[in-house]
Amino acid sequence: MLLCCSPSPPRVQAFSPLPPLHPSCVLSSSGEQGRSKKSKQQRVKAQFFHAKVRSLRAQSHQVDGYCSAAEDPGGNLAGSAAPSLPDAEALASCLRSCGSLAGVRGVHAVALRSLGSLGIFVSNNLISAYSRFDEVLDARKVFDEMPERSVVSWTAMMNGYRERGHHGEVRRLFLDMVASGAQGNGLTFVCLLKSCGQRRHASLGRQVHCCIVKGAWSNMIVDSAVAHFYAQCGDVTSASATFDRMVSRDVVSWTTMITVYVQHGHGDKALRVFSAMVSEGFHPNEFTVCSALKACAEEKALRYGKQLHGAVVKKLYKEDIHVGSALVTMYARCSEVFDAQAVFDRMPRRNTITWTSMISGYAQSGYGEKAIMLFRKMKMRRVFVNNLTIVGLLSACGSMQSVYLGKELHAQIIKNSLEDNLQIGSTLVWFYSKCGQHTYAARILEAMPDRDAVAWTAMISGYNSLGHNVEALKLLDEMYGMV
DNA sequence: GTAGGGTTAG
Numbered sequence: 420m421l422l423c424c425s426p427s428p429p430r431v432q433a434f435s436p437l438p439p440l441h442p443s444c445v446l447s448s449s450g451e452q453g454r455s456k457k458s459k460q461q462r463v464k465a466q467f468f469h470a471k472v473r474s475l476r477a478q479s480h481q482v483d484g485y486c487s488a489a490e491d492p493g494g495n496l497a498g499s500a501a502p503s504l505p506d507a508e509a510l511a512s513c514l515r516s517c518g519s520l521a522g523v524r525g526v527h528a529v530a531l532r533s534l535g536s537l538g539i540f541v542s543n544n545l546i547s548a549y550s551r552f553d554e555v556l557d558a559r560k561v562f563d564e565m566p567e568r569s570v571v572s573w574t575a576m577m578n579g580y581r582e583r584g585h586h587g588e589v590r591r592l593f594l595d596m597v598a599s600g601a602q603g604n605g606l607t608f609v610c611l612l613k614s615c616g617q618r619r620h621a622s623l624g625r626q627v628h629c630c631i632v633k634g635a636w637s638n639m640i641v642d643s644a645v646a647h648f649y650a651q652c653g654d655v656t657s658a659s660a661t662f663d664r665m666v667s668r669d670v671v672s673w674t675t676m677i678t679v680y681v682q683h684g685h686g687d688k689a690l691r692v693f694s695a696m697v698s699e700g701f702h703p704n705e706f707t708v709c710s711a712l713k714a715c716a717e718e719k720a721l722r723y724g725k726q727l728h729g730a731v732v733k734k735l736y737k738e739d740i741h742v743g744s745a746l747v748t749m750y751a752r753c754s755e756v757f758d759a760q761a762v763f764d765r766m767p768r769r770n771t772i773t774w775t776s777m778i779s780g781y782a783q784s785g786y787g788e789k790a791i792m793l794f795r796k797m798k799m800r801r802v803f804v805n806n807l808t809i810v811g812l813l814s815a816c817g818s819m820q821s822v823y824l825g826k827e828l829h830a831q832i833i834k835n836s837l838e839d840n841l842q843i844g845s846t847l848v849w850f851y852s853k854c855g856q857h858t859y860a861a862r863i864l865e866a867m868p869d870r871d872a873v874a875w876t877a878m879i880s881g882y883n884s885l886g887h888n889v890e891a892l893k894l895l896d897e898m899y900g901m902v
Numbered sequence: 903g904t905a906g907g908g909t910t911a912g
Contacts, residue, residue: 508903511903511904514904515904539904540903540904541904543903543904543905544903544904544905546904546905547904547905550905569904569905570905571903571904571905572904572905573905574904574905574906575904575905576905577905578905578906579905604905605906606905606906606907607905607906609905609906609907610905610906612907613906613907638907639907640906640907641906641907642907643907643908644906644907644908645907646907646908647907647908669907670908671907671908672907672908673908674908674909675907675908676908677908678908678909678910679908681910704908705910706908706909706910707908708910709909709910709911710908710910712910713910713911739910741909741910741911742910744910744911745910745911747911748911748912771911772910772911773911775911775912776911776912778912779911779912780912782912783912805911806912807911807912808911808912810912811911811912814912842912846912873912
């Protein structure tokens with residue numbers, strides 16, 4: 420079980436109070452080092468474009484020149500420091516390498532001045548550039564002003580909306596595209612599939628898949644997107660069938676399938692696919708290794724996990740923070756918490772995920788005291804705390820059966836308005852049941868806006884352990900009535 | 903030419 424702590428829990432007599440969970444330090448479950456999901460996406464985009472900027476350094480210098488020219492309406496710079504007026508090719512390159520919204524606006528202004536009309540190619544690049552900086556309205560303005568559009572214009576605009584979560588607009592735009600007589604291609608359908616997957620809109624996604632088959636748009640990228648869409652909608656069989664039918668595969672398609680299996684609790688299948696991938700000569704990347712390590716953790720496949728660890732040490736991604744965290748989790752889940760600690764200690768960089776993996780590892784292995792001590796260290800180093808750190812801490816309190824520390828943590832959870840979080844709520848129910856405080860557990864379960872299997876199971880087991888079988892059965896009925 | 907598949911912890 421998720422929060423099961425097998426070895427005998429060491430009891431703690433007296434503990435100094437927990438460090439406070441200052442509101443500014445508490446994040447959403449996806450948070451990392453104080454950054455929100457949105458800013459994480461932005462960071463990924465920024466990394467991507469830094470790479471682009473490096474490879475297009477020459478053009479980047481031009482961007483600065485064009486921006487300066489754009490800020491000089493009199494055009495006085497044009498004859499001196501600013502470069503000569505650029506053509507569509509150069510402007511599009513600049514737009515692709517722009518690292519800031521101001522840069523995009525600058526190039527847009529220069530394009531209007533130098534080209535007269537923007538043309539399909541520059542407009543398409545402008546749509547993408549504005550979308551990249553979340554300026555979907557500006558992208559739409561460019562799109563609306565286009566006298567002519569290509570399939571790239573439609574797809575780029577649809578992607579802009581999709582990335583902002585405007586799935587209705589994606590659908591409307593696709594229908595407008597069809598009505599205008601334009602035809603989509605594989606990448607248009609990939610965009611639609613991603614939108615359907617994100618919305619868990621299975622029936623629409625299946626129709627898109629039919630269009631792909633009818634239009635013979637299948638290729639490695641499209642089929643990977645199809646497989647991922649089915650997995651997002653919980654249809655692992657269709658995802659697997661799509662993967663099996665693929666004529667050619669690459670590391671991304673293999674990784675997609677491994678991740679799909681892991682995320683749906685089929686660690687054994689994930690490891691079989693991983694073995695097949697390696698035996699076919701594909702080199703796993705850090706994403707693949709993380710998923711394979713997760714499968715090892717799930718299957719308690721310590722030997723396989725150790726082999727992977729050996730491979731990780733030899734590879735460049737041995738310093739990858741996610742691979743390190745996955746190794747910590749793998750060892751902890753395979754009851755080798757001190758190996759987990761050794762990996763943790765040797766990591767050159769750590770973040771919230773790494774610290775949380777180790778705290779949870781200690782808690783699940785029955786070393787609640789070590790988990791709490793590590794948390795103190797984490798706070799001393801000013802590493803941000805997120806919902807899963809709190810879940811790990813509650814798990815530690817439960818493993819020690821320390822009602823005092825758990826209640827103190829509960830008070831901080833309330834202070835930080837985190838009691839409605841599903842994972843935290845479920846773990847609180849588990850914690851109070853584990854400590855024999857069934858009144859509290861029942862009260863929290865009652866107040867939870869959403870309940871998952873962990874919360875129900877914790878409460879039912881709690882009643883069972885007290886011999887309150889009637890209450891346990893009543894709750895079981897209620898659970899089946901609600902699920 | 904441009905738009906594009908997997909994004910990781912309990």
